[in-house]
Amino acid sequence: MTPIAYMKRTLAGALPIFAMMMLALLTGCQPKQDAAKPDVSVAPAPDAATLARLGRAMFFDVTLSASGRQSCASCHDPDHGYGPPNRLAVQLGGPHLDRQGRRATPGLAYTLNATPIWTHAQAASLTERLTETDNPPKGGLMWDGRFNSLHEQAGAPLLDPDEMANESRAAVVAKLAATAYAGDFRAAFGPDVFADVDRAFTAAMRALERFELDDPSFHRFDSKFDAYLDGKATLNAAELRGLKLFADPEKGNCAACHLMDRRADGSHPLFTDFQFAAFGVPRNPEIAANADPAYFDQGLCGPKRTDKADRVAYCGMFKTPTLRNTARRGAWFHNGRFHSLEDVVRFYVERDLKPARWYPSNDKGQPVLYDDLPPEARRYVDHVDPPFDRQAGARPALNDAEIRDVVAFLKTLDDGYAAPPNPTRSALSTIGAVTSMRSR
Ligand code: HEC
Ligand code: HEC
Secondary structure, eight states: OOHHHHHHHHHHHSOOHHHHHHHHHHHOSSOEEOOOOOOOOOOOOOOHHHHHHHHHHHHTOGGGSSSSSOOHHHHSBGGGTTBOSSOOSSOEETTTTOEEOSSOOOOOTTTTTTOOOOBOEEOSSHHHHHTTTOOOOBOOBTTTTOBSSHHHHTHHHHHOTTTTOOSSHHHHHHHHHTSTTHHHHHHHHOTTGGGSHHHHHHHHHHHHHHHHHHOGGGOOOOSHHHHHHTTSOOOOHHHHHHHHHHHOTTTTOGGGTSOOSOOTTSOOOOSOOOBEEOOOOOOOTTSGGGGSTTOOOOBTTSSSSOTTTTOGGGTTBEEOOOOTTGGGOSSBSTTOOBSOHHHHHHHHHHTTTSHHHHSOBOTTSOBOTTTTSOGGGGGGSOOSSTTTTOOTTSOOSSOHHHHHHHHHHHGGGSSOOOOOOOGGGHHHHHHHHHHOOOOO
16 A cells, blocks of 8 residues: 555544644644564574474474464465465364354465565655655554564464463473473473473474574475566466456556565565555454354454554454465465455446445345454445555446456465476476475
């Protein structure tokens, strides 16, 4: 999202101008950085390779869960870009693997060592708001950015009653002490490491973090699109058309948020800007918690995240996910509402053009737009970033054939591209076969 788009969005939905001026007066004119502090606590630790090896063992270890049947990899499968291996909107967990989570499981590949800490550089004054200095919030882990480091985050699934469901840190440490690799933990952290629950737990979280940051399987850069960027593959006609539509601000405008240019250091793009946006994705009846009409998952303003509950302009905002390996998913968006990639792209194109197709009707037969947000938060939904800038009656940004082309392009972002054999260039195809890292 561009700063000007974010500014227009907040202005469109937000307070009347005079209230904003009062706010500007009250808050003074210094630029404010509303950012959480990075975690700088440093525990004595073994070398990175040892840590990562222990972290890998933990990541795939089902004995660390209350059920004894769930590991991190059960929800974050390496063959699916470390995203879910099934089509469920939300995954099951808990002691008997029968408790539903409330959000779709994101893929972990590519983003973890590039996610900035959560921050919102806010406009200091109305003048700044009216120029291009106001940016959307950005960064942090989870759909709502509530953790700033992987070692902080890693404890959450281990203790979440809907996920690995351990009762306490002590329960996790007791399980860890009984694993086949407990000896390696002692060798790395000292023979008495398991005697001190906090020390052992912290060590374990550092190990998980090191694995997630360093293991090459999180950063394969071996999709067809990567090969294309390196001049080692050509895209077919549909994929090329899709690429152009994805990039074109007048058509998909997808690359405005799902960044597709090489990064500053020349590395290949990650297809996210880590910024937050509110799209008003329809409510998902597959999530049992949604049976309660008073329950709303509003992302940045709660309820999972608790420190921004008073910021109504944040309500409904979720972090832009990477689109690498997105075609390997079976459910899309933060609530897993859609089960086909074509529906996702069509929603972008048609949300306000054909709302009756996407939202349920009220008793007067009118569609209830943005029904997964409480009424007071609905006016903050993005109407500024194309293709969400179009109103009923406007021409759709993409027609059916173009939607299919965008989907064809998205499929080039899956890891594990194996170059098709090329009989006229046998030497090259041999290299292709050797270097391709297809894992399935
Ligand atoms: C039952 C399924 C499940 C299990 C098991 C699970 N996760 Fe997750 N994971 C999720 C969901 C759902 C989210 C998003 C939660 C949210 O936004 O509130 C998530 C988010 C994450 C994120 C943030 C990703 C990002 O880009 O913001 C990381 C990192 C992560 N999980 C690591 C782990 C680790 C490490 C483990 C094992 C200790 C684990 N997960 C176990 C479902 C799971
Ligand atoms: C203004 C920024 C923005 C633009 C423009 C944008 N996206 Fe997104 N995209 C997001 C955000 C934010 C989400 C998460 C929204 C949610 O779950 O509530 C998302 C989610 C998605 C997802 C689901 C990914 C997942 O893991 O669930 C897909 C697929 C996707 N976008 C594709 C596209 C395509 C294709 C386009 C162009 C037609 C596009 N996006 C344009 C910000 C953007």
